[in-house]
Amino acid sequence: MNFKQKVLHKIASIIRSSNLAKYCSLNNDKRKTTPFKLVYFCGDRGLNYLNASLISVFKHWKELPDVFIISDGTSVSTIRGGLVKWPKKVDIILWKECADYFNANGNSDLFKYACDELWGKKFAAIIYCAQKFPTLYTDSDILWFSYPNIDTTSAKPVLKMCEDISYCYSENMIEALNQQKVYDIKPLNAGLIYASGDFSGFDGWKLLTKYLKTNPDNRTEQTSFAILNNYFNPTEFFKLSEVIIKVDDEYGLRYSKTQFPDMLARHYVNKKETTFWRDFLFMFFRK
Numbered sequence: 001m002n003f004k005q006k007v008l009h010k011i012a013s014i015i016r017s018s019n020l021a022k023y024c025s026l027n028n029d030k031r032k033t034t035p036f037k038l039v040y041f042c043g044d045r046g047l048n049y050l051n052a053s054l055i056s057v058f059k060h061w062k063e064l065p066d067v068f069i070i071s072d073g074t075s076v077s078t079i080r081g082g083l084v085k086w087p088k089k090v091d092i093i094l095w096k097e098c099a100d101y102f103n104a105n106g107n108s109d110l111f112k113y114a115c116d117e118l119w120g121k122k123f124a125a126i127i128y129c130a131q132k133f134p135t136l137y138t139d140s141d142i143l144w145f146s147y148p149n150i151d152t153t154s155a156k157p158v159l160k161m162c163e164d165i166s167y168c169y170s171e172n173m174i175e176a177l178n179q180q181k182v183y184d185i186k187p188l189n190a191g192l193i194y195a196s197g198d199f200s201g202f203d204g205w206k207l208l209t210k211y212l213k214t215n216p217d218n219r220t221e222q223t224s225f226a227i228l229n230n231y232f233n234p235t236e237f238f239k240l241s242e243v244i245i246k247v248d249d250e251y252g253l254r255y256s257k258t259q260f261p262d263m264l265a266r267h268y269v270n271k272k273e274t275t276f277w278r279d280f281l282f283m284f285f286r287k
Contacts, residue, residue, distance in 0.1 A: 021051035036134035038065035043072035098128035117216035130195035157197030162238035164189035
């Protein structure tokens with residue numbers, strides 16, 4: 001790592017630890033409430049990212065969402081205490097409430113998957129929320145640059161992921177469930193998902209949840225969502241031009257919005273320590 005790279009990492013660390021979010025006043029400016037809830041899966045280690053993500057929403061959305069946070073096990077009081085003051089409703093629950101819901105409704109396989117695997121907790125949380133209300137799930141390391149115009153009127157189940165730069169799926173799972181057709185569509189990423197409805201109508205649902213119970217790993221969650229996206233609406237996903245995933249500008253100094261003026265959001269995978277906080281700093285000082 002050269003001198004410039006060390007300096008950028010240091011600056012990014014300072015921005016992150018300074019918690020600039022506490023200096024933002026997110027007043028209730030009477031914007032309408034979105035027809036969907038904005039959902040996060042998060043713990044205490046991701047709170048700075050979550051706050052920055054919320055500020056990007058406040059700065060760039062024409063309507064503001066109610067927020068629903070599922071904790072990874074961090075106490076609800078810790079998350080609420082570290083959260084920016086959001087002008088709309090905020091609900092925070094523990095992941096186990098989602099898992100217990102499926103266990104009580106006869107799906108012990110999904111319950112076990114959530115208990116045994118971190119990303120199984122996220123999977124159960126999103127499936128749970130989608131059954132309750134139109135859900136726009138976002139990882140906390142996503143910044144928003146424009147309002148997502150989402151159709152929430154469909155009576156059928158909808159699961160819409162975002163395009164990825166490569167296929168990052170569980171090969172063993174795809175083979176075991178005979179779901180090679182997921183490769184007929186673009187590679188998909190589970191960092192941003194619009195989901196609404198009950199997905200147990202998937203004709204391989206029981207086999208899928210049984211596999212998740214017995215073979216949990218860190219790629220089965222994304223693979224499961226891709227299988228469901230392919231089944232329910234294979235032509236619908238957020239395109240890479242809308243939700244940017246980019247890994248070659250770790251030490252770049254340009255604001256992403258100047259490079260991609262029409263983008264909706266950016267998901268800062270892998271190299272996020274410098275790129276996320278660089279873009280947030282630009283955003284923070286802009287109107």
